[in-house]
Amino acid sequence: MVTQAKLRSLTLSVAFAVTSAAGFSTLAYSEPVTLTVALAANPQMQTAAKLIGNFEQKYPDIKVRFQTLPENQLRPAVLKDVATKSGQYDVVMIGAYEVPLWAQKGWITDLSTYANSDTAWNQADLLKPIRNLVSYQGKLFATPFYGSSSFVFYRKDLFAKAGLTMPQTPTWDQVAQYAAKLDNKSAGVAGICLRGVPGWGQNLAPLTTVINTFGGRWFDEKWQPQLSETKTKAAITFYVNLLREHGQPDAAKDGWQECLQLFTQGHAAMWYDDTVFAGPVLEQAAPGLKDNIGFAMAPVKDTKASGWLWAWGLAIPKTSRNQEAAWKLIAWLTSPEYIKLAGTKAGWGQVPPGSRTSTYQIPEYKTATAAFGDLTLASINAADPLHPTVMPVPYTGVQYVDIPEFEQIGDFTSQQLAGAISGQITVDQAIDASQKKIVDVMQDSGYNK
Incomplete structure (x- = not known):
């Protein structure tokens, strides 16, 4: 997206x-x-x-x-x-x-x-x-x-230099470990680049895939908001901490465009985002980088696949x-x-x-797409918008919830998330404010009456 x-x-x-x-x-x-x-x-x-x-x-x-x-x-x-x-x-x-x-x-x-x-x-x-x-x-x-869909872009040369090997389907725990080892602030290289800018189609897109594979969900089967539940909260905390500790500087201001520029200019060791950027990444890569760019499936935790659709x-x-x-x-x-x-x-x-x-x-x-074409197809075919999470849910959509209210609650939550990424508020404060907002919106819409 x-x-x-x-x-x-x-x-x-x-x-x-x-x-x-x-x-x-x-x-x-x-x-x-x-x-x-x-x-x-x-x-x-x-x-x-x-x-x-x-x-x-x-x-x-x-x-x-x-x-x-x-x-x-x-x-x-x-x-x-x-x-x-x-x-x-x-x-x-x-x-x-x-x-x-x-x-x-x-x-x-x-x-x-x-x-x-x-x-x-x-x-x-x-x-x-x-x-x-x-x-x-x-x-x-x-x-x-x-x-x-979505997958991981990574620097094969930096991985080799660090003695690391990227699996075809990495786990988020592995990605966090790689980001910590490859983060080199003195050289201007972030361990990973992720969307931080507000917007339900911006930072919430990758974050929701993390929520899904961590076993979390936006709503339970009775449309009760689940942002403050243990597994959802763990996923949000993980995403924010990964960006704050090993992500690009000022990440709360960055969307896909900024990450594309940072990665192709050699300022990030990994980038998790949309498969559509594979072609532009190779075409815009700085001299010496093109042949050192690799691709891997979206990271997982408790699901077999987690890429969006x-x-x-x-x-x-x-x-x-x-x-x-x-x-x-x-x-x-x-x-x-x-x-x-x-x-x-x-x-x-x-x-x-x-x-x-x-x-x-x-x-x-x-x-032209030998490095990523098959992986793009595999990512698209692996995504399941009808069953996006570990637990049953009443909605469809992998990186979004396909109800009219999601635009409002998603944009609000994404603002809170950006505040947590920038350090203006804590993760708990972001989650609590978002949970309250979602409860109010869903009650006004008649979901919980």
Whole structure:
């Protein structure tokens, strides 16, 4: 799952045309149709913006305006638009968390008819775990731009120098031991880099996977909050202490973007984050680092696997007056055609991963991702959003709880967590405040009445 706090808003206007596509008649407009598209600012979407001229040649009668925003700005902007039915956007980029919730509310369009008719798009080629994330009650409500899980990036040279060997599936206890041995503050190398910046999709994403594998959970089967329970508390304490003792400086200010920069510049021995960053890590690695970067499965404790499962998808709000044109756009951006184009024009490391089986059959992509491609697939397939924890839970989602209230309680808890990481409050204070907030929110929502 990816976020970022420092990229500026980017607006690109590109002219498109719609001629014809498999399963659809040629579109003809008396004047160009303008689509306004809200996107998350991540490396893969920036690549899409650079390549969009190829779509212009294929579809000359649609004009598209991209509004590319950091995730923390994108989510509230899109939520406000679809919830109030203001109709500002024709296409929105939303995550696996939003898809079923918004589909249930009737805010986004059922894409099944389009997908079933568009044989060139090849719905059957989608990876099943990722297709399920962008579906609701068996119907497709978003086209997956990319799918991902989480794993460990590490420096093979530093491990070898320290006489350490990274297992294919390390435990969190091992990771903590490695971080302690590899932490070299005088050399400017942190033992590990982890997300510390607030946000339910920021520091809570990796932390929730730790909670899951430690045997903790957000709620019990009766929707009673469990943050202050022994195993959940142990996981939170472990995460905060690991960052404070062996993480990067000022970790409470860092998200995935800062960790990506720190790791690729040689300032961290390990980094636990999204599998989608594997390509950018190798491409951005400082001289001498690329060949020394290794990958391992998400760390575990009491579960066999603990990686998260995420997808960014492109959806069409019900309020869009240009639905068929919008489908042409999102179908192209998530097609096998686009994946091959991205690999050829921008480099195979810029290809959106984790969405299609055919991607992993492209010889050039297999060569370029030899170090992490199979591990990415294994991580995606190992994640189980229906049974994310050791104990039974009433919710789904690995690194989030798929209920509307999680955005509110998650953002509040993440603020408390950041305060504990920075040392402004204790871990106990962060947990107590968060537990109280969750109890209040859930009671107001009627879960515990």
